Amino acid sequence: MNSTLEQPESLRTEELLVNMGPQHPSTHGVLRLLIQTDGELVRQAWPHIGFLHRCFEKIAESVTYRQVVPYTDRLDYLASMNNALAYCLAVEKLAGFEVPERASYLRIIAAELNRIASHLVFFGCYGLDMGAFTPFLYGFRERELILSILEKLSGGRLLYHYPRIGGVARDIDPQIAAEIQNFIKEMRRVWPEYNRLLSENAIFIKRTANVGVITKEAAVAYGLTGPCLRGSGVAYDLRRAHPYSLYERFDFEIPIGQGLKGTLGDCWDRYWVRLLEMLESLKIIEQALAGLPEGQITAKVPPVIKLPEGEVYVGCENPRGELGFYIISDGKPQALRIKVRAPSFSNLSITNAIVRDVLVADVVAIIGSIDIVLGEIDR
Amino acid sequence: MTPAEIHSRLKEKFPSAVGEWQEPKAGDPCILLEPQELHEVCLFLKSEPGLEFDYLKLITGVDRGDKLSSVYHLYSYKHQHALVLRADVERAEPKLPSVADIWPAADWLERECFDMLGIVYQGHPDLRRILLPLDWEGYPLRKDYKQPQSYHGIKNE
Amino acid sequence: METFTQLYNGPYSWLLYVTVMAVGGAIMFVWAAGMAVIWTYGERRIAAFIQSRLGPNRVGPWGILQPIADGIKLLAKEDVRTKVAAKLLYNMAPLLVFIGAFMPFAALPFSERWVVVNMDIGLYYILAFEAVEVIGILMAGFAPGSKWSLYGGMRLAAQMLSYEVPLGLCVMVVIILAGSLNLASIVEWQSHNAWGFKEPWILGWTIFRSPAAFLAFIMFYIGGLASTKRAPFDLPEAESELVAGYHTEYSGMRFAFFFMAEYASMYLICGLAAVIFLGGWYGPIPQPAVPEGVSLVRRWSEFVAAAGGFGSLGGWVWGSLNAWADPLNLRILAHEAIGAFNMVLKAFSLYFIMIWARWTLPRIRIDQVMHLCLKVLLPFSLLCVILALVQVAVF
Numbered sequence: 042m043n044s045t046l047e048q049p050e051s052l053r054t055e056e057l058l059v060n061m062g063p064q065h066p067s068t069h070g071v072l073r074l075l076i077q078t079d080g081e082l083v084r085q086a087w088p089h090i091g092f093l094h095r096c097f098e099k100i101a102e103s104v105t106y107r108q109v110v111p112y113t114d115r116l117d118y119l120a121s122m123n124n125a126l127a128y129c130l131a132v133e134k135l136a137g138f139e140v141p142e143r144a145s146y147l148r149i150i151a152a153e154l155n156r157i158a159s160h161l162v163f164f165g166c167y168g169l170d171m172g173a174f175t176p177f178l179y180g181f182r183e184r185e186l187i188l189s190i191l192e193k194l195s196g197g198r199l200l201y202h203y204p205r206i207g208g209v210a211r212d213i214d215p216q217i218a219a220e221i222q223n224f225i226k227e228m229r230r231v232w233p234e235y236n237r238l239l240s241e242n243a244i245f246i247k248r249t250a251n252v253g254v255i256t257k258e259a260a261v262a263y264g265l266t267g268p269c270l271r272g273s274g275v276a277y278d279l280r281r282a283h284p285y286s287l288y289e290r291f292d293f294e295i296p297i298g299q300g301l302k303g304t305l306g307d308c309w310d311r312y313w314v315r316l317l318e319m320l321e322s323l324k325i326i327e328q329a330l331a332g333l334p335e336g337q338i339t340a341k342v343p344p345v346i347k348l349p350e351g352e353v354y355v356g357c358e359n360p361r362g363e364l365g366f367y368i369i370s371d372g373k374p375q376a377l378r379i380k381v382r383a384p385s386f387s388n389l390s391i392t393n394a395i396v397r398d399v400l401v402a403d404v405v406a407i408i409g410s411i412d413i414v415l416g417e418i419d420r
Numbered sequence: 421m422t423p424a425e426i427h428s429r430l431k432e433k434f435p436s437a438v439g440e441w442q443e444p445k446a447g448d449p450c451i452l453l454e455p456q457e458l459h460e461v462c463l464f465l466k467s468e469p470g471l472e473f474d475y476l477k478l479i480t481g482v483d484r485g486d487k488l489s490s491v492y493h494l495y496s497y498k499h500q501h502a503l504v505l506r507a508d509v510e511r512a513e514p515k516l517p518s519v520a521d522i523w524p525a526a527d528w529l530e531r532e533c534f535d536m537l538g539i540v541y542q543g544h545p546d547l548r549r550i551l552l553p554l555d556w557e558g559y560p561l562r563k564d565y566k567q568p569q570s571y572h573g574i575k576n577e
Numbered sequence: 578m579e580t581f582t583q584l585y586n587g588p589y590s591w592l593l594y595v596t597v598m599a600v601g602g603a604i605m606f607v608w609a610a611g612m613a614v615i616w617t618y619g620e621r622r623i624a625a626f627i628q629s630r631l632g633p634n635r636v637g638p639w640g641i642l643q644p645i646a647d648g649i650k651l652l653a654k655e656d657v658r659t660k661v662a663a664k665l666l667y668n669m670a671p672l673l674v675f676i677g678a679f680m681p682f683a684a685l686p687f688s689e690r691w692v693v694v695n696m697d698i699g700l701y702y703i704l705a706f707e708a709v710e711v712i713g714i715l716m717a718g719f720a721p722g723s724k725w726s727l728y729g730g731m732r733l734a735a736q737m738l739s740y741e742v743p744l745g746l747c748v749m750v751v752i753i754l755a756g757s758l759n760l761a762s763i764v765e766w767q768s769h770n771a772w773g774f775k776e777p778w779i780l781g782w783t784i785f786r787s788p789a790a791f792l793a794f795i796m797f798y799i800g801g802l803a804s805t806k807r808a809p810f811d812l813p814e815a816e817s818e819l820v821a822g823y824h825t826e827y828s829g830m831r832f833a834f835f836f837m838a839e840y841a842s843m844y845l846i847c848g849l850a851a852v853i854f855l856g857g858w859y860g861p862i863p864q865p866a867v868p869e870g871v872s873l874v875r876r877w878s879e880f881v882a883a884a885g886g887f888g889s890l891g892g893w894v895w896g897s898l899n900a901w902a903d904p905l906n907l908r909i910l911a912h913e914a915i916g917a918f919n920m921v922l923k924a925f926s927l928y929f930i931m932i933w934a935r936w937t938l939p940r941i942r943i944d945q946v947m948h949l950c951l952k953v954l955l956p957f958s959l960l961c962v963i964l965a966l967v968q969v970a971v972f
Contacts, residue, residue: 057724081944090550090551091549091550094552137446168939171939171940172811172812172938172940173938173939173940174628174936175627175936175937178629182629238937239939242939244809244938244940247942248941248945261474262523262525263525264475264523264524282500348446349445349446349447350445350446351444351445351446351447351448352447352491352504354477354493354504356477363477365477367480367491367493369482377482378480378482378483380480382477386528386529386532387528390527400943400944402812402943403942
């Protein structure tokens with residue numbers, strides 16, 4: 042449509058504007074990248090988003106607080122447990138509900154399992170972007186184990202509606218716990234395989250090291266969070282800095298990029314941080330299962346939730362970064378305003394700044410390493 | 421530093437720009453700012469040693485019925501403290517200075533507020549719609565928004 | 578026997594000639610096309626096992642009829658045409674690529690006499706047809722009139738042409754060591770007199786005769802991977818992310834031509850490597866000895882030199898039909914069959930490694946591809962040529 046075509050200011054007429062997307066095997070989701078190419082070289086890239094806009098924030102103003110929870114699942118659909126967790130924490134903080142310990146532990150187990158599943162999708166799809174077809178299948182083999190666990194736990198494979206306001210939906214039983222133990226063993230066994238196959242592969246390193254370098258200052262200035270921030274060397278993880286849902290009880294490392302294969306903050310660093318985070322999540326799950334306290338799985342929550350007048354912001358560490366919910370309430374059963382702080386939204390905004398004078402293959406590597414999900418960018 | 425302390429520091433420096441401190445009954449406190457002085461205050465917050473808010477988490481546009489607000493969530497990695505700022509503007513002429521030159525993260529965040537609520541950020545390098553198509557009419561998150569009947573011939577039934 | 582010699586010397590000799598050649602050519606064409614058929618199935622199965630899944634296993638026992646199903650599908654597909662810029666080029670491109678991939682099979686041997694035509698310049702003939710393929714690809718990129726397929730085609734042609742140089746230099750190493758362009762002579766050279774042994778078995782292979790040859794084999798293989806656009810060098814095709822690969826505008830049977838040409842040229846590289854580096858039919862499995870005096874290798878010019886010796890596949894078929902029960906002939910048959918089996922074993926092993934590499938390694942970026950060719954393979958292959966020259970001069 043002519044009306045949606047725009048002319049960036051600095052367009053030179055000899056260079057070509059090419060579209061990558063919105064339907065594209067390499068852009069993760071419906072992202073349109075407008076690329077200004079000079080032969081093989083990409084001079085600049087402009088991401089265009091909004092193809093997956095589903096009016097979450099407007100809908101959230103007209104349904105009750107409980108009814109918003111399934112919508113939050115669909116924001117970052119690969120890390121569904123983490124989204125609902127952040128939202129429930131925000132509501133509980135403003136309302137003053139006390140979540141039982143058992144529920145917090147179960148939320149952590151679910152969130153960390155989902156983190157591993159999300160990072161496995163990243164691992165597989167990043168390999169696919171680089172042209173290595175096999176890591177995708179290896180990653181999804183392990184992801185299948187997680188999905189079947191989460192299906193037993195919540196009833197869904199991708200979108201769970203499991204963390205509820207006040208607690209969680211269902212309790213864990215010994216069979217699920219045994220399956221989780223089994224999965225942890227499997228994951229620890231195959232993790233070195235992933236490194237032999239992809240991480241240490243000379244061709245993969247040549248494609249990703251020294252490519253798409255994001256400096257510490259740029260990462261902070263553009264509001265990057267999650268593995269993108271940690272890959273540039275900033276040791277900041279919300280689970281450590283501002284623990285929520287009893288994360289302070291668990292012992293785990295925060296992997297940061299160290300420029301092992303090239304420059305600090307390149308694509309390989311971000312990739313490596315995510316791989317290491319999978320191992321850390323395994324540790325957390327083990328500790329949570331071992332120390333699971335007895336008790337209720339949900340607090341006493343009134344049938345109609347009315348939050349007091351006021352506003353609250355709670356941010357959680359999603360696999361992609363800081364997912365935050367900013368809730369403004371005016372005392373009614375529906376919120377006045379719910380705003381989602383989507384990590385991929387800010388992460389993607391750095392694209393124009395770092396995709397300068399690179400090859401087309403590097404654009405794919407960079408976008409892949411930022412690991413975006415359009416569901417939360419567009420909401 | 422707690423939000424109250426930061427507020428008193430700000431009030432010292434910008435007596436006319438900063439509103440009075442209000443302890444909220446529930447939830448997070450918020451500092452009210454005058455729209456015209458928003459840019460100076462933010463520059464101060466970013467560069468002042470002891471404050472150094474280098475991370476702009478979120479810019480939210482809110483329709484409070486009588487006014488539109490732009491709410492800023494800030495954080496400092498160095499001092500690990502957070503802050504919430506708010507600037508209110510009239511519905512008829514919603515203009516605010518842009519902070520995109522202070523925090524590049526504001527680029528896209530302000531575009532989204534413009535897209536959804538129509539708040540115009542002056543000085544923004546490239547203020548255009550981000551989520552909705554460029555030729556969309558209306559600002560959806562305003563309370564008085566009426567859905568269009570059709571868009572380029574596609575009916576809304 | 579008499580019939581044959583009579584016929585040959587008679588007025589219709591040219592007809593016999595042509596028939597014999599045609600039969601041989603047809604057999605080889607079927608083999609070359611068979612490579613595409615077998616290996617579509619083989620690649621998918623091997624890929625599946627590498628990826629921890631099963632692959633096609635529904636159509637026929639263990640899925641071996643899958644290629645037939647694929648063939649039927651391709652034939653039945655609608656021939657979607659763009660408003661092409663150059664109709665003639667659009668139609669000719671698949672044919673040229675096909676010819677460039679299938680013609681060299683005429684010189685590729687299975688065994689001493691199991692070759693369509695045993696040319697004195699066989700090696701040169703095979704390498705020359707790569708150029709025809711490149712022209713076909715350039716046409717395929719240009720013809721549809723889309724900027725992107727043009728870019729893709731040109732980039733691919735650049736890659737193929739650049740890798741021809743180190744490929745040719747590695748082949749030169751063998752020519753220097755063996756002293757001939759004739760493929761059968763090269764294999765014969767590998768089967769005698771190495772390391773002090775009269776019958777050196779595996780040690781007679783080119784790769785063990787000289788460190789230069791060993792290096793040249795590895796570089797030939799890498800160059801061959803790049804030349805046939807196989808992963809990890811398949812960036813020009815896979816860049817249908819942004820740029821349409823050269824064959825995106827083709828569908829149905831036209832696409833099948835490109836497809837078959839790719840598999841056939843893969844076998845060509847593997848078969849050629851097996852012949853000139855790995856001893857051809859003189860392989861791991863020892864062949865039954867043939868009595869002295871029976872010369873098996875017949876050259877184009879000695880087509881009917883000796884009784885019982887026919888220098889071509891077609892001629893062998895004719896000769897076998899004539900002298901079927903002769904025990905000498907059966908012995909020769911066994912010798913050659915095992916030789917052919919050796920040859921196919923080696924070529925298929927190299928083919929398997931090509932598939933293995935594709936499904937394990939990521940893609941190399943186009944500038945890194947060219948860097949590899951011009952800054953790594955080219956100097957090293959020149960070095961190998963010099964080493965080979967030194968070796969031949971000194972030892």
